[in-house]
Amino acid sequence: MSNQKSILSKVKSSDAVNAQPTSFISEIRRIIDEARTNAVRSVDFCRVMMYWNIGKRIFEEEQQGKDRADYGTYLIKNLADVLEPEYGSGFSYRQLAFCRQFYLAYPIVNALRSQLNWSQYRMLIQIPEKK
Numbered sequence: 001m002s003n004q005k006s007i008l009s010k011v012k013s014s015d016a017v018n019a020q021p022t023s024f025i026s027e028i029r030r031i032i033d034e035a036r037t038n039a040v041r042s043v044d045f046c047r048v049m050m051y052w053n054i055g056k057r058i059f060e061e062e063q064q065g066k067d068r069a070d071y072g073t074y075l076i077k078n079l080a081d082v083l084e085p086e087y088g089s090g091f092s093y094r095q096l097a098f099c100r101q102f103y104l105a106y107p108i109v110n111a112l113r114s115q116l117n118w119s120q121y122r123m124l125i126q127i128p129e130k131k
Contacts, residue, residue, distance in 0.1 A: 044117040045117075048117065048121060051121075052109060054096065058099060059103050062100075076093055083096075102121060105125045
């Protein structure tokens with residue numbers, strides 16, 4: 001008997017949702033889709049900021065107050081040797097070199113835009129400067 005009540009209550013609640021105007025359901029879908037899109041953008045921008053901060057720290061460590069770094073290549077290689085086994089290919093020598101290049105291209109953090117993701121910034125920093 002209680003099993004029949006459970007089935008009936010599920011059918012009634014399902015009917016209540018189906019009876020809602022399509023505009024209501026569309027609005028709920030829009031809210032969900034918008035939240036998902038914003039979550040992805042937020043994660044993408046956090047990743048951009050992580051790479052910018054890594055690039056900044058690499059640059060600062062290389063320079064150590066000097067105009068020109070003495071051991072930049074070794075620093076990045078050694079850092080990659082430590083980070084890549086622990087965190088994966090996103091921290092390879094090449095990726096860390098991109099981080100450094102990214103920081104040098106955009107040294108002012110407020111210049112970064114949340115609308116762009118890391119792949120887009122990587123493409124931008126690979127465009128050669130006109131001289």
